[in-house]
Each structure stands twice: as C-alpha cells, then as structure tokens.
Amino acid sequence: MTKTLTLETLNEKCPVIRDGYRWGNWVFNENDLTLNYKLNRPGSRACYEIDLERMDSASEVVDWLAQVSTKAWCSPEDVGQLLLALNTIFNLQANLVHGEGFVARKYLRERIGKLRDYREL
Numbered sequence: 108m109t110k111t112l113t114l115e116t117l118n119e120k121c122p123v124i125r126d127g128y129r130w131g132n133w134v135f136n137e138n139d140l141t142l143n144y145k146l147n148r149p150g151s152r153a154c155y156e157i158d159l160e161r162m163d164s165a166s167e168v169v170d171w172l173a174q175v176s177t178k179a180w181c182s183p184e185d186v187g188q189l190l191l192a193l194n195t196i197f198n199l200q201a202n203l204v205h206g207e208g209f210v211a212r213k214y215l216r217e218r219i220g221k222l223r224d225y226r227e228l
Contacts, residue, residue, distance in 0.1 A: 124196060131188030135196070140215050142192055146180060155180075157189075159196065160212040165203040168193055 126137035134143045144155040155178070162168055171193075176186045193199060202209050 130192040130195070132185055133188055133192045135192070137219060140212075140219070142189070142196075144175075144181075144185070144189075159215055162193070162197065162203070162211040163209055165199070168197075168199065168203060 124135050124137075126135065128135040132144050132146075134145055135141075136143055140159045142157045142159060144157075146154065155175070157171055157175075162171070172186060172190060175181050175189060176183075197203060197211070197214070202214065
C-alpha cells in the first residue's frame, strides 16, 4: 500500500522550510541550499554561509557547531539556533545519528523537490 503525500504527512516527517525561513539570525537559502548567518549590525552586509550539501555525517554537524561557536560574533543563542535549524532541516537523529549512508545533497534535493511539487498542486 502506498501512502499519498499530503502536506500533513510531509510536515510530520519534516517541517516545511521555505526560502528565507529563519532560526534567529540564521536564514535558509533554498536556491543554493545554504544556511546564512546575517550579522545584525547597522551598516553590516557581512554574512557567514554554511553549505548544507556537505553535511553527510553527524561529525560534520558537530564540526560546524564547534567551528561557529568559536566565532566572536556568535552568541550561545546563535549556536542553539543553528542546532535547531539543522535538526529542522535534516531530522538529525533519524538521518545522521542512526541512519547509514546519508547523502545530504540527495536528501535536500528530494525534500525541496517534494515541497515544490506540493506547492504547485
């Protein structure tokens, strides 16, 4: 028996994220599959970018969290928001901690594709 994809079942498995979705200062960029940290300083256009397509393992996630936490501009809240963003996007425990053979690029493209297809219905 095949299960029909509905917005409800899709949201149960992976909350809907769209271009521009925010977790604190972190912003999802759907076009290039990145998370961007927007520095909230007057006149600042600086941005820090994380390539989500390279997150193929739990150790890569931990590496990014550790790396970002050492930045002078990054507060403990920013690190927490990054963890929430990564968990929302990847469902970390299911896919990276307990899953095997996870390929971020494939997962992201399939997930974004399904969301795009659903939005066009």
